[in-house]
Amino acid sequence: MNKKAVKIIAFIIILTMILTSFSFVLFLPSAFADTKEGRDTNSQEYLEEQLAVLENYLEFIKKYYKDDIDYNMLMDGAFEGATGVLGDPFSVYYSKAEDGESFAEAVTGEFGGIGVGLQESETGQHQITTVYEGSPAEKAGIQIGDIVVKIDSKDVTAMSLNDMVLLMRGEENTKVNVTITRSGAEKTFTITRAIIEAKCVSHKMLENNIGYMKITSFDSNVAEEYAAARAALIKSGAKSLILDLRDNGGGLINGAVAIARDMINTGDITHYERQGKIIGSEKATGTASASMPTVALVNENSASATEILAGALQDNKAAKLVGATTYGKGIAQQFMTLSSGDTAKVSILYFLTPNKKVIDHVGITPDYVVRNGSLGDEKAKASYTSFAPMNEQTKPKAGETGLNVYAAQQRLALLGYYTGETTAVMDDATVAAIKKFQKDENLYPYGVLDYTTRNKLETEAYNLAYGTVNGDADYQLEKAIELLR
Incomplete structure (x- = not known):
């Protein structure tokens, strides 16, 4: 037999061995296959049945995986x-x-760190x-809206939120x-950690006997x-109230419901929905404090329990x-500890407004849409x-x-006016x-897209995107004061 023939036979033998090996890898997992068609x-x-299959599969991996691995x-x-x-x-x-x-501490009150709340966008x-208020982060100059990218020079952009929080503490x-x-x-702040007791309510008196209360989170x-805070404001002569819920990312539902019951004497507070069905509701209990004219401030960072x-x-x-x-996070999580000691939080329901309006991924549009001065929004x-441009010389109705x-x-x-x-098409929603929009901008509110409305709409959209000259102006607060005078 010549050398060329020997090489060809050797190649065929090697190829057969490779194909056989791959066939083993491809067909062995069929031992764990399960026909799901027609099954409940x-x-x-x-x-x-599937837990038994999973157990067999894990046992197989433990026994045959190329490296040592434990069941944990x-x-x-x-x-x-x-x-x-x-x-x-x-x-x-x-x-x-x-x-x-770290999650439990964030909603129950006291923890060590720099004094910020975070969420994953x-x-x-x-x-x-x-x-x-008064936290090390505030003193250092950290602001709401900042995006954290490094902790002690370690890049955290690809890290889970929980792992990043642990580095902060x-x-x-x-x-x-x-x-x-x-x-x-990009800016770097050197911050000295402290024991943070999360005070979530602050208050002060404004002009014209207006009380102002800010709630930053709903903790225990x-x-x-x-x-x-309400009692202190009334004692100081408050006849009306501004409730500032801006940049409040939420917290415990019970806290939001308790405050709602103090402000609403009769009616529904919220409805809970799971798998397409209303499974429960929170209602007013007839124990509300004496009412006073109230304006609540909200923005795109007002979320969850705040909504x-x-x-x-x-x-x-x-x-x-x-x-x-508002942000549009209309779902609630339950925090649980498993028998193994591990923990989890799982979204268990949607919450709706009293009128059964959806909040999740929609948000709540305020009665008066007012944008604050800003440096622009990317x-x-x-x-x-x-x-598209608005340059047609028409007045659509x-x-x-x-x-x-x-x-x-x-x-x-x-x-935030149209969803x-x-x-x-100039349909009913448009x-x-x-x-x-016309009402909020003190224009004649008749629903026709006239030249004045078109120009004002262009200006407001541009200002939101690129910023206004007075970035520190609080037009939202000014509007609230105007409504309560």
């Missing part, structure tokens, strides 16, 4: 997979006890949503370097702090809402630069169509949004 995948029987790691992966498949960023399995403790950024009187981005610029003490209170006040006409459309700027209508719908949506589709 919601039944207890199905669950028990495999079980963590199973729990994390079951939570991750929900596709819900607010449902989290904590395989380390300290991760769960829709783009995955770690955003400061609360800076506690440490022993009292130790220092931590926190790097943030603000309006595109919020109802008591609210009651003390329960804002929705209850608006639907029950217990207060006028002023500001910007997300708004990106939207604004893609908008109900039922009419055109490019101006399409462009107006884009700008109304950016400003429908951009159809270029006319209603234009009327509301």
Whole structure:
């Protein structure tokens, strides 16, 4: 046999061995296959069968995986997979006890750190949503809206929120370097850690006997702090109230409901929905304090439990809402400890307003939409630069169509007045949004997209995207004071 023939036979033998090996890898997992067609995948029987299959699969991995691995790691992966498949960023399995403790501390009151509240934005950024009054963070210059990118020079942009929070915390009187981005610029602050007792309510008197109360979060003490602040304001002569809920990322539902019951004497507070059905409601108990004219301030960072209170006040006409459309987090989580000692928080229900309006991914549009002076908004700027022009010499009214209508719908949506589709049609929702915008801007509210309305709409959208000259002006507070005079 010549050398060429020997080489060909050897090659065929090697190729056969490779194919055989790959066939083994590809076909062995079929031992764990399960035919699911026609099965009731919601039944207890199905669950028990699949748990048995999972057990066999984990045993196989433990025995045959190329590296040594323990069951604890495999079980963590199973729990994390079951939570991750929900596709819900607010449902989290904590395989380390300290991760769960950090979440629990954030809503129950006292912890060590720098004195901020954070949430993960829709783009995955770690955003400061609360800076506690008198905290080390406030003294250092940290602001609401800052995006945390580094802790002690360690990049945290790809890190989970809980892991990042653990880096922020440490022993009292130790220092931590926190790097943030603000309006595109990066800044680093050296902050001395302290024991943080999260005081969530502050108050003061304004002109014309107007009491002002700010609630920064709904922790376990919020109802008591609210009651003390309200009593102090009344004692100081308050005849009306501004309740500032801006930049309040939420907290415990019970706290929001308790405050709502003090401000609303009769009616619903919120409804709970699970799997498409109303499973419960919170109602007023007839124990409200004596009412006084009230305006509540909200903005795009007012979320979760804050939206329960804002929705209850608006639907029950217990207060006028002023500001910007709220965040739109209309889901509640339950914090639980498993028998293993691991912890989890799982989204267990939606909450709706008293009138059963959806909050999640929609938010609450205030009675008076007012934008504050700002340095500009990058997300708004990106939207604004893609908008259609409003340069047709027309004045569209109900039922009419055109490019101006399409462009107006884009700008109304950016400003929080319109939540429908951009159809270029002056339908009922578009006319209603234009009327509301006209009313808020002291224009004649008749729902026609006239030249004055068009120009004002263009100006307000531009200011939101690129900023106004007076970045420190609080037009929302000014509007609240105007309504209560």
